[in-house]
Amino acid sequence: MVAETTLAPEQLVLPLFVREGASESRPISSMPGVVQHTRDSLLKAAHEAAELGLGGVVLFGIPEHKDAQGSGAVDPSGVLNLAITDVVAEVGDALTVVSDLCLDEFTDHGHCGVLTPDGRVDNDRTLQVYAEMALAQADAGIDMVGPSGMMDGQVAAIRGALDGAGHADVAILAYSAKYASAFFGPFREAVDSSLQGDRRTYQQDPANAREGVREALLDVAEGADIVMVKPALGYLDVVRRVREAVDVPVAAYNVSGEYSMVEAAAANGWIDRERAIFEVLTSIRRAGADVVLTYWAAEVARLLTR
Ligand code: PBG
Numbered sequence: 441m442v443a444e445t446t447l448a449p450e451q452l453v454l455p456l457f458v459r460e461g462a463s464e465s466r467p468i469s470s471m472p473g474v475v476q477h478t479r480d481s482l483l484k485a486a487h488e489a490a491e492l493g494l495g496g497v498v499l500f501g502i503p504e505h506k507d508a509q510g511s512g513a514v515d516p517s518g519v520l521n522l523a524i525t526d527v528v529a530e531v532g533d534a535l536t537v538v539s540d541l542c543l544d545e546f547t548d549h550g551h552c553g554v555l556t557p558d559g560r561v562d563n564d565r566t567l568q569v570y571a572e573m574a575l576a577q578a579d580a581g582i583d584m585v586g587p588s589g590m591m592d593g594q595v596a597a598i599r600g601a602l603d604g605a606g607h608a609d610v611a612i613l614a615y616s617a618k619y620a621s622a623f624f625g626p627f628r629e630a631v632d633s634s635l636q637g638d639r640r641t642y643q644q645d646p647a648n649a650r651e652g653v654r655e656a657l658l659d660v661a662e663g664a665d666i667v668m669v670k671p672a673l674g675y676l677d678v679v680r681r682v683r684e685a686v687d688v689p690v691a692a693y694n695v696s697g698e699y700s701m702v703e704a705a706a707a708n709g710w711i712d713r714e715r716a717i718f719e720v721l722t723s724i725r726r727a728g729a730d731v732v733l734t735y736w737a738a739e740v741a742r743l744l745t746r
Pocket of ligand 1: 542544545552588589623624625626627694696697
C-alpha cells in the first residue's frame with residue numbers, strides 16, 4: 441500500500457545480441473543465461489519480450505567481418521540492419537525497437553569511432569559515419585536509435601541526418617552520461633570485442649557527477665528524446681541528479697558486469713538471486729530512472745505477472 445517505487449514490465453528494456461552467420465545460438469560464458477542469437481532465435485526472443493509486455497528491446501549486432509571503418513554498420517545487408525527489419529516486422533507494433541548506434545562491434549580495432557592516422561579516435565569524422573549509420577537503421581525500419589559511442593555532438597549529427605532524410609519520426613535514446621567502466625567487461629565477450637586498451641578519451645571519468653549532468657543537458661539541447669546514465673548501480677547519484685535536471689524520460693543501463701556479479705554470487709550460493717535482482721532493479725527505479733535496460737527484463741516480467 442505504501443511502496444513508493446514500482447517495477448513493471450513496460451519500464452524494462454531487454455538488450456539482445458544477434459550474430460551474423462550463426463546457425464545456433466551461443467552462450468556467453470561470462471553472462472550465464474544470455475546468448476548470441478541467430479536471426480531466427482532473435483525473433484523468438486523479441487516475440488517473447490512483446491508477449492511479456494516489455495517496454496522495448498535493444499539490438500546489438502556481431503558481424504562476421506570487421507574493418508577499420510566499421511563498414512558493416514552502414515551496409516544495408518549488415519547483420520544489425522537486417523535484424524532491425526526482421527524484429528520490427530515481428531513486434532514493431534507491440535514494443536519499442538531500439539538499435540545500438542555505435543561502431544565498436546564493427547571495427548577491427550574495437551573503438552567506438554574511426555581513427556586518425558596516429559591512432560586516436562577522430563570525433564568529427566565519426567559523426568559523419570554515425571549519421572550514415574542512423575540513415576541505414578532508419579531505412580531498415582528502426583523506431584529509436586541508441587547512440588552509445590560518446591562522441592561529442594553525436595545527438596545533433598544524428599538528429600540532423602534523420603530529419604534531413606524524412607525520418608523525423610525516428611527517436612533518439614541518448615547514452616548521455618556513459619562512464620569508462622570496468623563493469624562493461626562481460627559485454628566485451630558478448631560482442632566479441634577486439635578492443636585493446638580503454639575508452640577513457642571519450643567515455644566519462646567515474647569521478648565526475650556534475651559532468652554527467654552537463655552531458656545529459658547537452659543531449660537534450662541536441663534533440664535527445666530519452667537520456668541515459670550507464671552503468672546504473674555505481675552511478676545512482678548521477679541518475680538522481682539527471683532526473684532532477686531534465687524534463688525528458690531518464691533511462692539507466694544495468695550493465696553486463698552488474699548482471700554477472702549477481703549471477704556469479706548466486707551460483708556460489710552466496711546471495712538469494714531473485715531477491716537480489718528485484719532489489720537491484722528497484723534501487724535503480726528509486727534513484728529516478730523511468731526506464732531500465734536489463735538482461736533480466738524478460739525473467740522479471742515473468743515473475744511480476746505470475
Ligand atoms: C558500446 C556499448 C558498450 C555497452 C553497450 N554499448 C560497451 C562499451 O562501451 O565498452 C556495454 C553494455 C554492458 O556492459 O552491458 N557499443
